[in-house]
Amino acid sequence: GAGVSQTPSNKVTEKGKYVELRCDPISGHTALYWYRQSLGQGPEFLIYFQGTGAADDSGLPNDRFFAVRPEGSVSTLKIQRTERGDSAVYLCASSLIAGVYNEQFFGPGTRLTVL
Amino acid sequence: GENVEQHPSTLSVQEGDSAVIKCTYSDSASNYFPWYKQELGKRPQLIIDIRSNVGEKKDQRIAVTLNKTAKHFSLHITETQPEDSAVYFCAASTGRRDDKIIFGKGTRLHILP
Numbered sequence: 442g443a444g445v446s447q448t449p450s451n452k453v454t455e456k457g458k459y460v461e462l463r464c465d466p467i468s469g470h471t472a473l474y475w476y477r478q479s480l481g482q483g484p485e486f487l488i489y490f491q492g493t494g495a496a497d498d499s500g501l502p503n504d505r506f507f508a509v510r511p512e513g514s515v516s517t518l519k520i521q522r523t524e525r526g527d528s529a530v531y532l533c534a535s536s537l538i539a540g541v542y543n544e545q546f547f548g549p550g551t552r553l554t555v556l
Numbered sequence: 557g558e559n560v561e562q563h564p565s566t567l568s569v570q571e572g573d574s575a576v577i578k579c580t581y582s583d584s585a586s587n588y589f590p591w592y593k594q595e596l597g598k599r600p601q602l603i604i605d606i607r608s609n610v611g612e613k614k615d616q617r618i619a620v621t622l623n624k625t626a627k628h629f630s631l632h633i634t635e636t637q638p639e640d641s642a643v644y645f646c647a648a649s650t651g652r653r654d655d656k657i658i659f660g661k662g663t664r665l666h667i668l669p
Contacts, residue, residue: 483560486656547600549599
């Protein structure tokens, strides 16, 4: 595809459930970033991958959050035992290589609602 | 860690007038400052960025200024148009390969007809 895509666009779940959010980066982009955007806030860094490995996961709020990128392309953000406070838009971005001087292209986001 | 403050949270200007959004940062090692525009329901998009080796950068109606001594930077939009209505985010980073971008909370800009 021409840009970063994310699925699903919307996800409604119940407290305590498990969810997976998917990100397809731009083809050829080796760096992939996950952000969380709460209402009225800027994107908050969660984790980034350079290739298959998580280069920095310091933004993950707790051990209920986990992300993988097994083949260095598609990434999945996994949230266990969801809580109402997890409700937010989860944004994915990719760049050609890691390093903030390389423009990050954002996906449309997945709006997660935990009831 | 880095902390980015952004003001104002909401800004309304008449079409054709100028808009200014200001940000401050805390980490003196930061040297890369991008600005993103996010239209309602859409993804953030980079509109301009500045590195610390310059004090000002301009791209058509948009300009950014940087004052490293005071640790603040600003976005200036001249001759505003309806399509400028959006949320604007400033951000800061050291620019190192292993560093992350820290975003401000955003400014919702309304262009009034």
